[in-house]
Amino acid sequence: MxxxxxxxxxxxxxxxxxxxxxxxxxxxxxxxxxxxxxxxxxxxxxxxxxxxxxxxxxxxxxxxxxxxxxDLSENEKIRSVYDDFDIDIDFSKMHELTSTIERMKDIKVFLEGHTATDDPPPFYNGHKMTDQDRQRVLNVLKELFPEYADKE
The missing domain is CATH 1.10.260.40 (lambda repressor-like DNA-binding domains)
Structure with missing residues (x-):
């Protein structure tokens, strides 16, 4: 760089x-x-x-x-998107929003760990996913992508 x-x-x-x-x-x-x-x-x-x-x-x-x-660059990119679509947002909370988005990038982290944070819970088709639902999704993902399994 x-x-x-x-x-x-x-x-x-x-x-x-x-x-x-x-x-x-x-x-x-x-x-x-x-x-x-x-x-x-x-x-x-x-x-x-x-x-x-x-x-x-x-x-x-x-x-x-x-x-x-x-961090400021990411915040500015998000702010400019909101500006492009003429959407109002409280940018004093932008760092918090950016942190939430970062955690949500990894599906496993999001599905396993959202209860320990203030992140919004996962939803599917308008329904809030229960702990059992989230575990089922994680199990399916493990079967679909065995090469991504955690190394123990």
């Missing part, structure tokens, strides 16, 4: 900006931008937002990810 400084320089060059023009467009000082491109300084999320808006060829979420702000 490329360093943020390399990514920034490539993006700037793709747009045809020189350093002075990009610094001005983003409301940053030229020396600060130079330090970002040389890797001597790390950007803040606020700086990344300004750069994304000024560059126009990259999303804020992608710049966050390039600079190592993974």
């Amino acid at each position: 490329k360093q943020f400084s390399e990514v920034l320089k490539e993006l700037r060059e793709e747009t045809g900006f020189n350093m002075t023009a990009l610094a001005k467009a983003a409301g940053l000082s030229r020396p600060y931008l130079s330090q970002l491109e040389s890797g001597k300084r790390n950007p803040t999320p606020d700086t990344l937002k300004k750069l994304a808006e000024a560059l126009g060829n990259v999303t804020y979420a992608n710049l966050l990810e390039s600079a190592g702000f993974q």
